[in-house]
Amino acid sequence: MNYKLGAGIVLYNPEVELLKKNVDALYNQVDKLLLYDNGSSNYQEVKSIFGNYEKIVFEDGVKNRGIAFALNKILNWANRENYEWVLTMDQDSICSSNMIKEYTQYLEGKDIALICPFILNNGKTTFNEYKKMDLPPISEITDPVKCITSACLTNVKITLKIGGYDDRLFIDCVDIDLNCRVLESGYRIVQVNTTYMTQQMGKGRVIPLFAKLQQLTNIDIFRRAKVVATYSDMRLYYHSRNSRYIRKNYKNHGKQTTALFVFAYYIYFSIFYPYNRSRIKMWKAMIKGFVDYKYIGKG
Structure with missing residues (x-):
């Protein structure tokens, strides 16, 4: 047709x-x-x-x-x-x-x-x-x-x-x-x-260590980790807020929206983001999003 x-x-x-x-x-x-x-x-x-x-x-x-x-x-x-x-x-x-x-x-x-x-x-x-x-x-x-x-x-x-x-x-x-x-x-x-x-998700930044490990081992986790996308603090706020909202509202929400995965994801960001980024502001944005999920649809 x-x-x-x-x-x-x-x-x-x-x-x-x-x-x-x-x-x-x-x-x-x-x-x-x-x-x-x-x-x-x-x-x-x-x-x-x-x-x-x-x-x-x-x-x-x-x-x-x-x-x-x-x-x-x-x-x-x-x-x-x-x-x-x-x-x-x-x-x-x-x-x-x-x-x-x-x-x-x-x-x-x-x-x-x-x-x-x-x-x-x-x-x-x-x-x-x-x-x-x-x-x-x-x-x-x-x-x-x-x-x-x-x-x-x-x-x-x-x-x-x-x-x-x-x-x-x-x-x-x-x-x-x-x-x-x-x-x-x-x-x-x-x-x-x-x-x-x-x-292209954000401005990708190559992590040489993971790129080399992926080249040597061909292990999938190193392939995923070898490029980190650089997001704004506001974008991280919405990711934190919305991923928690999805966890609370759907039974099958996927492994990458679990609390453990998201926390590990933010630790990864904290380590590998550019040095000129404020980790304090980053975590404040993510914590605020975590709290604000309950206000989605209100006000």
């Missing part, structure tokens, strides 16, 4: 050259592309660059209401345009040229809500390493942490049926929250391993 497919990219002060690579990789794979702006200071520059692209439409959100609010705007736009599926993208991600072609092989599964690719994240896995992996064409995702919003092909009707994205979360764990509800509602999430997406 031929499907009409839309896509949406959420913008917030994007790096223009990287965004152009993102758009160019995606543009000929979908019927229409929405650029939704979350109050960027360079939004007019973005409009001037992409204004002549025939299949691109713009929506100005005026101010930053968070990633979940923007994703709901994309979801509702896709529904109005009668798209059964919509691809959501981060502004700093680039999809492979075969992504939609590979995805469309699995659109007939009536219980499939989300389709995601293999992720090449911050250089933790290189393209050559990915190509050498003996992966099955498709994997079933049962851990809600393992499917992220960027490059996720989303079944519009199913996602709207279960409530869409929770804009109370603002940013961080928004995808995990949706995935939890998808799985609890009896729908499926699949990963198509014959296609991939490259993603």
